[in-house]
Amino acid sequence: MVRPLTNAVISARQLTKCYGDFAAVDGIDFHVEPGEAFGLLGPNGAGKSTTMRMIGGVSQRTSGSLEILGLDPEQHGPKVRAQLGVVPQEDNLDLELTVRDNLIVYGRYFGLPFSYLRPKSQELLDFAQLTEKANARVEDLSGGMKRRLVIARGLINQPQIFMLDEPTTGLDPQARHVLWDRLFRLKEAGTTLVLTTHYMDEAEQLCDRLIVVDQGKIMAEGSPAQLIREHSTREVLELRYGSDRNVAVADELAGNADVMAVAERVEVLPDRLLLYTDDGEHALGAVAGAGWTPRSSLVRRSSLEDVFLHLTGRSLVD
Numbered sequence: 138m139v140r141p142l143t144n145a146v147i148s149a150r151q152l153t154k155c156y157g158d159f160a161a162v163d164g165i166d167f168h169v170e171p172g173e174a175f176g177l178l179g180p181n182g183a184g185k186s187t188t189m190r191m192i193g194g195v196s197q198r199t200s201g202s203l204e205i206l207g208l209d210p211e212q213h214g215p216k217v218r219a220q221l222g223v224v225p226q227e228d229n230l231d232l233e234l235t236v237r238d239n240l241i242v243y244g245r246y247f248g249l250p251f252s253y254l255r256p257k258s259q260e261l262l263d264f265a266q267l268t269e270k271a272n273a274r275v276e277d278l279s280g281g282m283k284r285r286l287v288i289a290r291g292l293i294n295q296p297q298i299f300m301l302d303e304p305t306t307g308l309d310p311q312a313r314h315v316l317w318d319r320l321f322r323l324k325e326a327g328t329t330l331v332l333t334t335h336y337m338d339e340a341e342q343l344c345d346r347l348i349v350v351d352q353g354k355i356m357a358e359g360s361p362a363q364l365i366r367e368h369s370t371r372e373v374l375e376l377r378y379g380s381d382r383n384v385a386v387a388d389e390l391a392g393n394a395d396v397m398a399v400a401e402r403v404e405v406l407p408d409r410l411l412l413y414t415d416d417g418e419h420a421l422g423a424v425a426g427a428g429w430t431p432r433s434s435l436v437r438r439s440s441l442e443d444v445f446l447h448l449t450g451r452s453l454v455d
């Protein structure tokens with residue numbers, strides 16, 4: 138018997154989507170394992186939503202292959218969609234309905250019976266911490282509550298794969314943390330999560346594994362820790378000299394043997410320099426010893442933001 142190579146729930150090979158001559162998704166390969174939280178991390182316009190739409194079977198690919206639970210979403214749209222939960226980038230709740238009825242009406246699209254939907258909607262309202270708002274109108278909810286309702290709605294059909302496009306964009310920090318906690322619970326319960334984000338902290342918090350995408354292509358793949366290990370140093374020394382001096386000082390530091398003995402490379406951002414090093418305090422000593430004491434400095438650990446900067450030469454959040 139020929140054994141399948143993986144037991145992937147999603148596998149994409151050379152997946153491509155063109156709009157005219159423009160390749161929004163440009164020949165990407167990835168797979169998602171059952172139960173993992175898989176992320177697509179990249180800036181606006183990288184092709185993340187387009188990839189999600191192809192997975193959901195609502196956008197046709199130009200070429201390449203795509204399998205969701207072993208099925209091609211273009212040929213088996215309804216079967217695939219029955220196993221997917223989808224949280225779109227824009228909240229598209231029905232403003233005329235109450236919170237509870239948004240869940241019930243959505244469940245009816247899947248042909249689910251009321252006898253299932255009544256207890257299920259209550260369970261999901263509890264999960265989304267919206268029980269007290271069950272009879273409220275959607276427009277009375279805060280942004281974070283609306284987002285939690287969209288998440289609850291996406292779970293109405295008990296999906297095997299839960300897809301979230303930019304789940305926390307536009308939310309304040311507290312609302313984001315409440316949402317992360319809910320997503321973390323889903324992950325603990327074994328739901329496969331596929332999420333897009335341009336927030337590196339979100340990717341670090343939630344994703345077991347991710348692809349970094351830019352201009353329709355995959356730049357790197359791995360767990361957050363792996364990506365940081367492979368594409369950055371342990372620490373980053375941030376140095377501020379004043380915006381008019383940063384470029385000149387970066388050149389000086391990059392050419393200084395004592396500084397470069399303890400640092401791997403220097404990057405310049407509009408408001409600061411980043412010195413990539415395994416020992417930030419030591420590097421700061423070398424910088425000061427070379428006569429380049431900064432106005433202010435900060436040592437922090439490397440993040441996915443640094444990975445993205447290293448891979449593309451650009452900052453992830455402009």
Ligand SMILES: Nc1ncnc2c1ncn2[C@@H]1O[C@H](COP(=O)(O)OP(=O)(O)OP(=O)(O)O)[C@@H](O)[C@H]1O
Nearest residue numbers: 156161179180181182183184185186187188226303
């Ligand atoms: N229907 C369309 N027609 C033409 N171009 C499109 C269409 N949809 C998307 N694009 C382009 O494809 C590229 C990828 O868009 P996509 O929405 O997938 O990016 P994204 O990574 O999800 O970014 P965002 O977070 O801004 O949605 C962008 O340059 C976008 O302008």
